Structure formats: structure tokens, C-alpha cells
Amino acid sequence: MISPSFHLVIKQCHKQWRSPLFRTIVVIHQRQLSTIEHEKQDSKKQDNDGLAQSQNSQIQKVKFTQKAQQTAKDTVYSLVVVAGVAALSGLCYVIMHELYSRETPNGIYKEASRICLENSDVQEALGLPIIVHTTPQIGSMRINNVRARTFDEKGHQSMTVSFYLTGKERSGVVAIKVQKNISNKFVYDYILVQLDKQWHSQNIVQVYPDSNPSSFRREISS
Structure with missing residues (x-):
């Protein structure tokens, strides 16, 4: 409750x-x-x-x-x-x-070899066909490098290049000297081919690259 x-x-x-x-x-x-x-x-x-x-x-x-x-x-x-x-x-x-490029040893080698092969005196002295090579023996296993030497001469860059020619009658060593002119281009001082055997009582054939080869027939005695 x-x-x-x-x-x-x-x-x-x-x-x-x-x-x-x-x-x-x-x-x-x-x-x-x-x-x-x-x-x-x-x-x-x-x-x-x-x-x-x-x-x-x-x-x-x-x-x-x-x-x-x-x-x-x-x-x-x-x-x-x-x-x-x-x-x-x-x-x-x-x-x-x-x-x-022509302004290299390889360029001068190619141009000079063509000039020599087109020269009538070289053709007659060596006998056709003529083989161009950079080593003394044809088909040598050595690297096919162009022999060249650059030097300064009287304030101008000069270069000498050499290679070999072998023909049916004779062989020869090519000696080249070039020098750069005011246009920075190589011009030839000389191209000489030293023969291994006499040709017309001469051992050296001088090539004239800046003139028509057929208009010159001049040999320099060794």
C-alpha cells in the first residue's frame, strides 16, 4: 500500500x-x-x-x-x-x-694517283695496266693507310705524301709535296715518280699536275 x-x-x-x-x-x-x-x-x-x-x-x-x-x-x-x-x-x-675532303692526306692521295695514272710519261714508263697501292707489296695484309707527313714551312702548312705504282714493265714510288696557299687550299710543289729501273736513261719521272700532261715530256736525272 x-x-x-x-x-x-x-x-x-x-x-x-x-x-x-x-x-x-x-x-x-x-x-x-x-x-x-x-x-x-x-x-x-x-x-x-x-x-x-x-x-x-x-x-x-x-x-x-x-x-x-x-x-x-x-x-x-x-x-x-x-x-x-x-x-x-x-x-x-x-x-x-x-x-x-681534298685537303687531307687521303684526298691528296686520290687526286695525285688519278693524275699519275692519266700521265702519258708514267703510262709509258711503267707499262699498262698500272696498279696503285699504299704498301710496298700488292695485296699486303697491312692496313692500307696513306703515308703522309705534315709540317710548317715558312709560315705555311706543308705536307708530303707517298704511295706506290706497279705496272707491267716497271714499278715506282710516288713522292708528293703540297703547300697551302692564301685560300687555305693545297697546291702541288711537285709529283715525282722514282722508278725501280731506268726509262730513257732516267730514274725519275716528274709529273705536272697543273698542266696538260701530254704537253710535257720532262725527266729529272737522279
Whole structure:
């Protein structure tokens, strides 16, 4: 059985609950609780957002580092390729210049050998056909290099070149001297063919490269 005092307390609480002040306090308390809960959620969301931003920042740093490393590698590779192309181009230029330029020992050798082969005195002295070679023996296994020597003479660059001619009747050693003129072009001082056997009582045939060979027939005694 409920005591009158307890019944009175319940009745008082009910009256207080029904009073506007009490209900206002309860609503304010509920709102405070809701606000605190929202603040906790916002704080947690901010923490999650900060963690996500930190992770994204770390990822961006890693990507930037990888990109920088790749760029550095690409730059190094590009420099290596450019250096290789430049070196190859330089080598090709040197080779092409040596093979096709007249102002080289190889160029003088080719031009002088053609002049000698077209000279009527050389043709008659050696006997056709005539073979041109850079070593004493025909078909030698040695490297077929042109024998040349460059030097300075009275302020002008000079060069001597030698090679060999072998004909049906005789053989000869060709001695050439050239000197650069004011146009920086080689001009011939002489082309001499030293014969291994006398021809018309002469051991040397002088070739005139700057004139018509058929208009000259001159031999120099040794």
C-alpha cells in the first residue's frame, strides 16, 4: 500500500513537470546534450578530415618525389643521348672529312694517283695496266693507310705524301709535296715518280699536275 507521503511526492513531481519552467529547463538540457553530441561528432569528423588530409599530403609528397626522381632520370638519359649523338656526329664528320675532303692526306692521295695514272710519261714508263697501292707489296695484309707527313714551312702548312705504282714493265714510288696557299687550299710543289729501273736513261719521272700532261715530256736525272 502506497504511503500518503510518497503519493504526495509523485503529485508534486507531476505538478513540477507540468510547470513551464521545468519543461523549459528540460528542453534546454536536452538541447545542451544535443549540442554536445554534435560537437563531439564535429570534432570526430574534423579529426577524420585532418587524418585524411595528412594522408593525402603524404601521398602527394611521395608522388612529387617519385616524379622529381623520374624527371632527373629522364634528364640524365637525355643528356647521355645528346652527348652520344654529338660524339657520333663528330666522329662521322671526321670520317667523312677524311674520306671525301681534298685537303687531307687521303684526298691528296686520290687526286695525285688519278693524275699519275692519266700521265702519258708514267703510262709509258711503267707499262699498262698500272696498279696503285699504299704498301710496298700488292695485296699486303697491312692496313692500307696513306703515308703522309705534315709540317710548317715558312709560315705555311706543308705536307708530303707517298704511295706506290706497279705496272707491267716497271714499278715506282710516288713522292708528293703540297703547300697551302692564301685560300687555305693545297697546291702541288711537285709529283715525282722514282722508278725501280731506268726509262730513257732516267730514274725519275716528274709529273705536272697543273698542266696538260701530254704537253710535257720532262725527266729529272737522279
